[in-house]
Amino acid sequence: MIGAADPVRRNNYGLGMDNATSRDTPGIGHRQMFIGGSWVDALDGGRFVTVNPATGAEIGSVPRGRAADVDRAVAAARNAFDSGRWGQSVAERDRARVLFRMADLVRERRDDLARLEVLDCGKPIGDAEADIDEVAFMFEYYAGWATKIMGDIPPVGPDAMSLVVKEPVGVCGLIVPWNYPMLMAAQKVAPALAAGCTVVLKPAEQTPLSALVMAEIAAEAGVPDAVFNVVTGVGVEAGEPMLTDPRVDKISFTGSLAVGRHIQRTCADDLKRVTLELGGKSPNIVFADAPMPEAVSGSCLGVFGNQGEVCSAGSRVLVQRSIHDEFVAAMVAETEAIRLGSGLDRSVTMGPLVSAAQMERVNGFIDSAPADGARLVHAGRRPDDPVLAGGFFVPPMIFAVDDQRPRIAREEIFGPVMTVIPFDDEAEAIRLAHDTEYGLAAAIWTTDISRAMRTARALRAGVVWVNDSQPAPSEAMWGGYKQSGVGRELGPYALDAYLESKQIYINLGG
């Protein structure tokens, strides 16, 4: 029965998160994944560990799902969809009630979930709490939409009637990254469930834990068995099989441009529906008449927030030449106040990067920048607490360049590295902003409303902030121009990604 809670299916009782401090890593033991309404291991028994990026210590392990496990999960989701036990045969208000309950359960477990997210991906606890609050709101928001998905009656003359109805697209493979683990998952799961789809969620291998708690919450809220499945595993083993499985109708992916391209190509074989939310190298344009000090703090937040591991990071800071030196000095002062450490310490404002591999990748950009023509303006310091010696910390860095030829001015770094570029006038700012394959986001700082609107209209980016950086309200819209993506998420726009339209034509006997 829809809405029946079954607490027996909880897998993650006693996470031990209440006692988590910045100095220790509570073990969460060996977890299982959720397929067909049951907690299971990988069929071949494989597992992988997940670590606390602040210390490098192991937190626990999860199953290493592979093709056979994906096959099981897709079969369960297909069967659940075809049986109609969540989509066609269920009253929309019953689906809504379950999603509202999911929102309540996320709120009840907010503190545990936030600490789990910090331990898995490193971000400061206040940021993790904000993520979890938004996850709860996201389920509430799409619960509201479940009862408001409507069709159309286009006019087709007096002798017939045409109905355009909306139906769930089917089985959805949802593949998410590690920078906002639960939020990125909710951004896909909530609209997919509201639309009546069944899902197989694959969290990133670096951050699998909160997706497992989401499965627990879904089961407890009354999502029927096999409607919501989670397969943990690495990309090519647990993500790839979904791309080629004909029983999967839709892939929604958030991640890198390289993998996004591969997904688009692979899914072309059977014309799966595809939504892609990819990377960026977003411009943050500061005009000489920018509001101060908001432009300074907003520009820094835009690059250093979430350790720079943000798809929409304003990592190219374009500053009008007349205020360039003064503005850079103000940003250096702002950056000096950033405090690195364990995300569980409430005084910390920047945590470690998610993994050793990510730290090495970002350090590669930093090390090669001077030889590539970039001038180091500011370098922060790693934390000196010996407990954090094995952590994956990269301190905030600011580089100045004359043009956008250096690699750090062109490529997505996904770490706390700011590149400052001068411009002379509005036309040059727009030209520089456009000089990238990406088009995810842009920020404009000015007190001239005409300039703000002109520039916002001219920029080829899916999201443009004026006198702000990074807000992404769930009720609005998200998605990229150019190679930053295909399709849109958030707001009512996300629902389209999980719906098909069907025209029913009725001859009235004319």
Ligand code: NAD
């Ligand atoms: P990634 O592409 O390496 O991995 C993302 C997900 O895809 C992971 O779950 C991974 O396991 C899976 N994957 C990898 N190879 C796969 C394959 N062959 N088939 C199927 N799945 C596969 O990206 P990442 O390093 O985890 O995340 C960082 C990237 O995500 C950045 O480029 C960032 O800009 C982007 N991102 C975009 C948005 C957005 O909304 N546009 C939001 C967050 C992150």
